[in-house]
Amino acid sequence: MIKMKEVHKTYGNGVVALSGISVDIQQSEFVYIVGPSGAGKSTFMKMMYREEKPTSGTIEINGVDLKTIKDRQIPQLRRNIGVIFQDFKLLQTLTVYENIAFALEVTEEYPKQIKRKVMDVLDLVRLKHKARFLPHELSGGEQQRVSIARSIVNRPKVVVADEPTGNLDPATSWSIMDVLEEINDRGTTVLMATHNKEIVNTVKKRVIAVENGRIARDELRGVYGYES
């Protein structure tokens, strides 16, 4: 479902962030992207939702070639790919409910359907009771669960999570991991860039290690393999 072929990325300042990345990821896989700081993990993730374009090479998601896609088709692409960030990126003036509904309204759904879908995902992340809260009234873990709910409300086939536990304490990180595993069990492909050694070494999944912009390891049920 995700095919990267010989992907290179050189930023405008001349930094080579990725070189010669080729990888195949199947529907329903759970993949950790690990590697030292500055190795190219975020750049790899940004390619998936076309925040960045490759300098050369091809990326295909669900048969759609991201290189030839037109700008006006990007919103459609992004509805098929849920994105979760380390810093949640919730809209601070909107309630939990509104933050999630916002992601749906651009798809022009009926109000009744919007309500059902938002409450369903809030149920999944165990936050139905906080639907009317504002982001600043929630803990970090709760905010991340809202952002996960927002990322999956359009039922994307792929969820891309860039350091989703980076700002959270260990116990909260495990609860986020539970939610991501549940989404994955329902058939969604999950790509998670992380520095969380304990999670990677405990919840065994495919591990793709990026070092100096290249794939250094790609192992099923792999290990974190770095000191921190």
Ligand SMILES: Nc1ncnc2c1ncn2[C@@H]1O[C@H](COP(=O)(O)OP(=O)(O)OP(=O)(O)O)[C@@H](O)[C@H]1O
């Ligand atoms: N927008 C940008 N413009 C120029 N250089 C960039 C840009 N974004 C990242 N880089 C550079 O590309 C390289 C890879 O960065 P990237 O953020 O992908 O690494 P990372 O593995 O995610 O790091 P970390 O674990 O610290 O988040 C780094 O050398 C970084 O400085």
